[in-house]
Amino acid sequence: MNNDLSLLHPYPFEKLGNLLKGLTPPAELKPISLSIGEPKHTSPAFVMEAIQQHAKHLATYPTTKGIPELREAIAAWLTTRFQLKSVDADSEILPVSGTREALFSFTQAVIKREDFLSNSKPLVVMPNPFYQIYEGAAFLAGAEPYYLPCLAENQFIPDFDAVPAEIWQRTQLLFICSPGNPTGAVIPRHTLEKLIRLSDDYGFVIASDECYSEVYFAEAHPPLGLLQVCAEMGRDDYKNCVVFHSLSKRSNLPGLRSGFVAGDAQLLKPYLLYRTYHGAAMPVQHQWASVAAWQDEHHVIANREQYRQKFHIFYAMVNPYLPLTMPDASFYFWVKVPDNHTDESFTQMLYEHAHITVLAGRYLGRADGNGTTQPNPAENYVRMALVAPLADCVMAAERIIALLTGENP
Numbered sequence: 001m002n003n004d005l006s007l008l009h010p011y012p013f014e015k016l017g018n019l020l021k022g023l024t025p026p027a028e029l030k031p032i033s034l035s036i037g038e039p040k041h042t043s044p045a046f047v048m049e050a051i052q053q054h055a056k057h058l059a060t061y062p063t064t065k066g067i068p069e070l071r072e073a074i075a076a077w078l079t080t081r082f083q084l085k086s087v088d089a090d091s092e093i094l095p096v097s098g099t100r101e102a103l104f105s106f107t108q109a110v111i112k113r114e115d116f117l118s119n120s121k122p123l124v125v126m127p128n129p130f131y132q133i134y135e136g137a138a139f140l141a142g143a144e145p146y147y148l149p150c151l152a153e154n155q156f157i158p159d160f161d162a163v164p165a166e167i168w169q170r171t172q173l174l175f176i177c178s179p180g181n182p183t184g185a186v187i188p189r190h191t192l193e194k195l196i197r198l199s200d201d202y203g204f205v206i207a208s209d210e211c212y213s214e215v216y217f218a219e220a221h222p223p224l225g226l227l228q229v230c231a232e233m234g235r236d237d238y239k240n241c242v243v244f245h246s247l248s249k250r251s252n253l254p255g256l257r258s259g260f261v262a263g264d265a266q267l268l269k270p271y272l273l274y275r276t277y278h279g280a281a282m283p284v285q286h287q288w289a290s291v292a293a294w295q296d297e298h299h300v301i302a303n304r305e306q307y308r309q310k311f312h313i314f315y316a317m318v319n320p321y322l323p324l325t326m327p328d329a330s331f332y333f334w335v336k337v338p339d340n341h342t343d344e345s346f347t348q349m350l351y352e353h354a355h356i357t358v359l360a361g362r363y364l365g366r367a368d369g370n371g372t373t374q375p376n377p378a379e380n381y382v383r384m385a386l387v388a389p390l391a392d393c394v395m396a397a398e399r400i401i402a403l404l405t406g407e408n409p
Contacts, residue, residue, distance in 0.1 A: 258282060
């Protein structure tokens with residue numbers, strides 16, 4: 001077996017399961033999960049109708065490049081949403097089976113193994129805390145992760161200015177996540193401009209995970225995207241820049257496994273070749289359903305309104321007892337636990353006494369990275385995903401308040 005498999009950490013939810021093992025929550029309380037970022041809002045009915053209408057394609061092998069109608073629908077959405085001058089549907093867009101597999105496989109295609117030195121592996125730079133696929137993809141590509149702490153004093157944006165030149169020189173791939181998972185932070189325009197210029201100087205690829213970009217709170221102020229800033233800078237070839245988007249969060253379709261990668265055609269052409277062998281083409285009936293989803297904004301606006309309502313109510317209820325920070329976007333609260341708890345003990349308390357499951361923050365971050373003894377920046381935070389129905393989120397808020405005020409949930 002591949003020796004690099006030994007470098008992989010257990011997935012966060014495996015660690016969470018071990019943490020809660022042996023604890024017995026109150027049987028009379030309905031379980032409420034705020035731990036996993038799986039949308040629970042109703043999927044659009046027209047998507048199922050599209051799948052049924054195109055069910056004949058169950059007898060059709062899908063092509064890796066995807067049907068032209070899907071690539072054209074994505075190009076139209078991207079151009080409108082991010083105010084782009086143009087996107088070539090044929091060469092600058094590639095449908096994928098969800099961003100998870102794409103983030104992983106893109107890393108395998110990008111890392112140049114011939115550049116490896118015996119004592120100096122190429123680097124994949126990533127935020128810390130992070131989506132664990134970034135790290136696993138780096139390890140299994142034979143590269144080394146380099147972690148950039150996301151701290152409250154920097155609004156949970158990595159301090160890219162603190163990265164030494166010798167690190168950028170070894171960097172082949174930079175992962176950014178905006179809006180961030182788990183923090184919900186959106187990287188500002190001037191920072192994205194800086195990263196693009198750094199990419200010019202050092203030649204690394206920027207992979208922007210933007211799968212939470214359509215879950216935001218101010219309807220008139222959607223989060224920026226990497227390609228949007230490229231266009232503003234006059235870089236219409238999107239050199240060394242790619243973005244990852246998905247229907248999972250935008251359209252409540254996590255089971256459809258539908259997303260896309262878009263950007264630099266010089267990167268997507270060899271990545272398409274890689275995917276031809278990788279074998280993760282999206283079923284044709286799912287591609288037609290995706291066309292319908294990308295062409296409709298009404299359900300997306302209604303989805304945002306549901307999240308907006310939940311976040312405002314939950315914040316108003318809980319913040320007087322447990323200080324909360326509204327995220328820029330996404331459906332997560334990144335919550336600092338009370339001083340008398342660690343993230344693990346707080347997670348255990350909520351489960352054992354209130355039948356609420358949250359995710360201990362340390363499982364999403366790393367300590368002692370980059371050859372240093374730096375602390376895990378995600379310790380003493382928990383991630384709360386407000387994906388449950390409004391009534392469940394209100395019930396969770398009431399139970400949390402009861403626990404914090406010494407009452408019985």
